[in-house]
Amino acid sequence: MYVLEHSYVSLSGVLLLLIVAITFVPSKLSRKKRVIIGMLHVSAHLASALILMMLLELGVETCIRHKLLATSGYHTLYQWYRSVESEHFPDPTGLRARIEQWTFGLYPACIKYLMAAFDIPEVMAVSRSNICKNGLQSLSRGGAAIYYAAVFLYFWVFSTPVVSLVFGSYLYICINWLHIHFDEAFSSLRIANYKSFTRFHITPEGDLEVYTLAVDKVPKEWKLDPDWDGEPKQAQQMSHLRKFPSKWSAAIAQQDPLNTVRIIDHFVIQQTEKTDSVACNGSVAH
Numbered sequence: 001m002y003v004l005e006h007s008y009v010s011l012s013g014v015l016l017l018l019i020v021a022i023t024f025v026p027s028k029l030s031r032k033k034r035v036i037i038g039m040l041h042v043s044a045h046l047a048s049a050l051i052l053m054m055l056l057e058l059g060v061e062t063c064i065r066h067k068l069l070a071t072s073g074y075h076t077l078y079q080w081y082r083s084v085e086s087e088h089f090p091d092p093t094g095l096r097a098r099i100e101q102w103t104f105g106l107y108p109a110c111i112k113y114l115m116a117a118f119d120i121p122e123v124m125a126v127s128r129s130n131i132c133k134n135g136l137q138s139l140s141r142g143g144a145a146i147y148y149a150a151v152f153l154y155f156w157v158f159s160t161p162v163v164s165l166v167f168g169s170y171l172y173i174c175i176n177w178l179h180i181h182f183d184e185a186f187s188s189l190r191i192a193n194y195k196s197f198t199r200f201h202i203t204p205e206g207d208l209e210v211y212t213l214a215v216d217k218v219p220k221e222w223k224l225d226p227d228w229d230g231e232p233k234q235a236q237q238m239s240h241l242r243k244f245p246s247k248w249s250a251a252i253a254q255q256d257p258l259n260t261v262r263i264i265d266h267f268v269i270q271q272t273e274k275t276d277s278v279a280c281n282g283s284v285a286h
Helices: 008-024 031-065 076-088 095-102 106-118 120-134 141-178 182-189 226-230 274-280
Strands: 195-202 208-215 222-224 248-250 262-269
Touching (some): 008 031, 031 120, 031 141, 106 120
Antiparallel strands (some): 195 208, 208 262
16 A cells, blocks of 8 residues: 555556556466466566565664664764774874865765775665664655665665576466467577578469478587588589588487478468459459
8 A cells, every 4th residue: 555655666566567468468368367467477576576585684683682783873984994093093194184174075975985985784774774763754865765776776786586486487387287378488598509491382283392401409509511522513503402401410320300390380371362362352354
């Protein structure tokens, strides 16, 4: 309800994610099934995001309670730096004070805020403590933006593997039980084997023959084919007309595609008679 009433950005993101998830489902399924699958997919992502945020908040709260974070404001790292600097690098001549005066205070200010920018856990902890004590309204727009940016950086790191796991599980379930997303799942596996291609042949009668050829195992090692090198070649001769058309052959003869290729599908599209096609167009001459 908070998302619906207050966080319009989050609501827009959820709606956009839902639309993308529904349209990602193959259109061969009914609209009802596509909506259900899309909603379940988005629900898994939202549940994962909620759990990650709870774990992140739990980690920050644990550090605060053990006084590892939020002990002295946003500039804890800068204060530590000044203490180490004064202890190990004394300035008896007052050079640092003069540099601060010459730069109108920019010299220590730049170091101070740069250290605060890189001390993201401290920024998160201090901002969270202020929110818990005084409410979210106590933060200025700039402070809220800094807090959200700090949380987003850590959330991005933690969510990347989780999102991959959720999407991979979605593809696994779809191809094994719903029998969809075969292309997306197979391509993401990056399997070099099980390749196929289609060839067409027009017969003298005008029929179209379609062949689908496939290879289960693709060779990983290749070598120059001595038969191709020794075959006499004619000028302007097409490679498919040669006895040995390929310059390369598999290093292991049993894995050579010439020996393992097989036809897995074959069908013929009969030529359509001209009279039939003319009759279909409604222009038969009498």
